[in-house]
Amino acid sequence: MRLSRYFLPVLKENPAEAQIVSHRYMLRAGMIKQQAAGIYSWLPLGYKVLKRIEQIVHEEQIRAGHIPLLMPTLQPADLWRESGRYDDYGQEMLRIKDRHERDMLYGPTNEEMITDIFRSHVNSYKDLPLTLYHIQWKFRDEVRPRFGVMRGREFLMKDGYNFDLTKEDALHAYNRHMVSYLRTYERMGLTAIPMRAASGPIGGDNTHEFLVLASTGESEVFYDDRVTELKLGTRDVDYDNRAEVLGICDEFTSLYARTDETHDAAVFEQVPEAHRKVGRGIEVGQIFYFGTKYSESMGATVVTADGSRVPVEMGSHGIGVSRLLGALIEANHDDKGIIWPEGVTPFHCGIVNLKQGDAATDAACEGLYKALKAQGLDPLYDDRDERAGAKFATMDLIGLPWRITVGPRGLANGVVELTSRRSGESEEMSAEAAVARIAQIYADHP
């Protein structure tokens, strides 16, 4: 993309309404615009990151054998009356009446609807196991929306639901979700730690939250800091292999890591003092096993091998897709702006033309731009007639991990400059070498 033809409305001033760094940088980098309290437009740059995150979530869910579908945003109230949650849910549920005065609501979550889909179409244990998920906009009418997309009212969430015959099967589904989530966050460049959690309004016995450590997090967290060094890496997980999946879950949950809701000071005391850490965390996902809570109240049953009929064992599992943008920025920034991890960056690299209008420099930049595109890469070329300082400031603010700087002086020596946004380090090399290096970097970050 050529910046002269893009829509990237960066702000020079710090917006007064933003209390935390991610909100401030998302506004300043022209990623979002507030349309009402807690309701945002995703401007082109923000939308690109949102799509990259969504894509990673999809890929990892499909890899785990989970099946995508899409439920609507509006739901009939009757489904929620069946489960008993219509009255339980407080004012956070946005209740709506249509033109025929029928009670509707903007879905805050989808346990009822997915259970309705299941009971309408599945009748036999032979159709199990089944995990269905979607990525769809939700609405929670928070009394005081704040922190930008971190606590918005209209937000994008991945929510998935497993249907299993036995508790053992459902716990395997739970574990499968834990592993797929670990891989999802890792691909985004995030360390998200699974922590035992309290269940809240969804209900459920087994539940873990995934927390990203950040000083602005809403939860206090207590952990053994060796947990932050665990990596799934490039292991090729067989999601049907129960022992393997369970082994990974054990590896990632055996070290102490809890939120204030489930913290146990006596157990925490047993962590060696050098590793005992207290901090804050941002919740970016949660998995639940809740058994037959919805299948019983809503009649989602299957016929078993012996002909009897049993309610299915279920769980639900969510990733806060839009919230992840905030969490990513909270965890990846400096005082100049955002520093995107390669897995989620909106553009793979930036090209800064130091002398726009100079025929040789323009031609070199064009050549570089086309060579990067020919490699399947998506560069942002700052071809505006602006000072170098302004171009650098924009690139630093929007946080592309790599920048190629092209100027007459370098070109005289046959080189361009490749700069890492994270380290700030620059290296001179030929344009061809810069293209090859960028291509290699992204080949290593699938």
Next chain:
Amino acid sequence: MRLSRYFLPVLKENPAEAQIVSHRYMLRAGMIKQQAAGIYSWLPLGYKVLKRIEQIVHEEQIRAGHIPLLMPTLQPADLWRESGRYDDYGQEMLRIKDRHERDMLYGPTNEEMITDIFRSHVNSYKDLPLTLYHIQWKFRDEVRPRFGVMRGREFLMKDGYNFDLTKEDALHAYNRHMVSYLRTYERMGLTAIPMRAASGPIGGDNTHEFLVLASTGESEVFYDDRVTELKLGTRDVDYDNRAEVLGICDEFTSLYARTDETHDAAVFEQVPEAHRKVGRGIEVGQIFYFGTKYSESMGATVVTADGSRVPVEMGSHGIGVSRLLGALIEANHDDKGIIWPEGVTPFHCGIVNLKQGDAATDAACEGLYKALKAQGLDPLYDDRDERAGAKFATMDLIGLPWRITVGPRGLANGVVELTSRRSGESEEMSAEAAVARIAQIYADHP
């Protein structure tokens, strides 16, 4: 995807509520489930087609130089009070009050919000031209939703908005949209004819609708049937070349083609009788040029080169993404089910195992499945323990354009059978040849 692990709840019976073939087949093929009047869940098969359509729309918009973003589903009523449409829009607008009793609405379209984004961030003619679009769920509270996704209440639409300095520039944007839409529909295997239309509640002088001919269409259409033979084909369009883009628009609009709203019997009479046709059509898109209607009322102005301030010239352009599934099926089916065009098929081909459980047949199917996946193709392998007849019926119903049938008799001769869903013709060949043929077919349908 292995069918034994998929969620494809096909129905044997014709659902009583479906009055038209697309609605009937979408329900029978397990593509959608109604959750409330005019509100649907997109089950896995339907969701896949929806995503393929969305992907084509994105690719062609980006090719035309238009920039994606994403506006929220809910909007504050105040924006619509500014444009004067809050009171004009009737009961089709779903009005909502949040917990603080603020007036909100579920967006039926986005002229106001995009104009608000524009005026907040753009101040100079130098930032023009600009075309922004999104693909987002909309809501229109139809009094009698019907025909499945063809006239739903919650529906997915691509809507794009151009901002230009002059009327001439805005008309180029209009033409650019026409050409990009022609290519979009053609890639889906649809003949959608641009017809001069009346403007309706959006306002506007120049407007064309795109209609797909189908006997179940809601509009009566009058046309010179030579218009149905026009093809954009593989022309490499330069969307910045005004003359080229205009030339294509002239080519596709010079033959008579109008809806009943703009039909002129006297002009129609001049079409040679052999080519004069009256039929019905389904609207799948519309483009509008409306000048300064919203920019004036909402103060979206830019400073020009001479320092004066003028309201921007605008247009809005929509494609009915979810509705297209219905239109595609209306235009592509027979009495056995759907016949997907290659451009939008949910799976590239089906594999039918005639003797599930037979070691050699199972192995041949597995090999074929993996060979197709290795080519980047997405096959659906019917590995269920079912009769051949039931497997064929399912494949015919869900409409994959190509089916590979594998059985012990063919394998004894070293062949499988490749069948075209559209022609019904079969050909025997080696498994390798079948894979190569399918790969070639999709390479030719990008």
